[in-house]
Amino acid sequence: MKRFGSSLYGQAIRAAGAGAALLLSVSIGHAQSGPFAGFDGAWSGTGTVSLSDGSTERIRCKADYRVNSTGMGLKQQLRCASDSYKFDLSSDVTSNGDRISGNWSEASRNIFGNLQGTAGGGQIEVFVEANGFAANLTLRTNGTRQTVQISSKGEIRGVNITMVKG
Numbered sequence: 189m190k191r192f193g194s195s196l197y198g199q200a201i202r203a204a205g206a207g208a209a210l211l212l213s214v215s216i217g218h219a220q221s222g223p224f225a226g227f228d229g230a231w232s233g234t235g236t237v238s239l240s241d242g243s244t245e246r247i248r249c250k251a252d253y254r255v256n257s258t259g260m261g262l263k264q265q266l267r268c269a270s271d272s273y274k275f276d277l278s279s280d281v282t283s284n285g286d287r288i289s290g291n292w293s294e295a296s297r298n299i300f301g302n303l304q305g306t307a308g309g310g311q312i313e314v315f316v317e318a319n320g321f322a323a324n325l326t327l328r329t330n331g332t333r334q335t336v337q338i339s340s341k342g343e344i345r346g347v348n349i350t351m352v353k354g
Contacts, residue, residue, distance in 0.1 A: 222259025223283045223307035226329040229253060233351030235336070237273060240343050245270040249336075249349050260284075262307075266336070268349065275344070281314075283307055292316050 231251040238244045249268040255261070266277040274296055281290035286308045293300035301318030303325075312327040323340035332354065338347035 222255070223286060223288065224253070224255045224259065224262045224312075226310050226331075227253040227262060227264075227312075227327070227334075228255040229353050231334055231351040231353050233334075233349055235268075235347060235349030237268070237270060237344060238346040239273070240345055245273055247273070247347070247349070249351060251334075251336075251351060262288075268347070279303060281307075281312075288312070288314065 229252075231249075231253070233249055235247050235249060236244050237247050247268045247270045249266060251264065251266045253265075254263045256263075260283045262279075262281045262283075264277075264279045264281070266275075268275055268277075276295040277292065278295065279290055279292040281288050281303065286306050287304075288307045289302070289304045291300065292303050299318050299321055301316060301321070303314045303316040305312065305314030305325075307313075310329040312325075314325050316323050316325055321340070321342050323338055323342070323344075326335075326337045328335045332352055334351045334353070336347065336349040336351065338344065340346075
């Protein structure tokens with residue numbers, strides 16, 4: 189009786205498995221070399237939020253970034269909360285070289301709008317705007333550490349977050 193691995197069928201299965209692994213590694217490698225390299229995955233950490241009344245509060249945050257298979261698209265979900273404040277920010281961004289554009293929303297306030305900026309070298313810098321709201325957002329990633337900074341003239345004046353991957 190032939191072992192499974194030595195039959196023609198077994199060799200075809202091994203070849204198909206090796207081909208799938210090769211395609212997956214090429215896709216992952218490409219996604220990791222695009223403008224969003226290093227962002228993919230789950231992140232968590234803490235920071236501060238400065239509000240328009242002058243108060244500052246500590247916040248806890250979780251983020252999830254999904255880079256598409258081409259490495260030229262990114263979906264982000266950033267959720268932060270303090271004892272009295274929270275925000276739930278989502279974005280869907282595409283890249284054309286180092287220029288990026290897309291849409292964003294903040295679920296707890298039902299705000300949505302457009303964004304544009306640059307991405308590359310572990311950094312994303314965008315200007316986000318909506319009817320009556322505008323902010324600058326900067327994300328910097330270095331290995332398993334990420335910082336997020338948001339500044340605006342609205343209810344949220346500033347956000348500074350440090351997160352780690354995993």
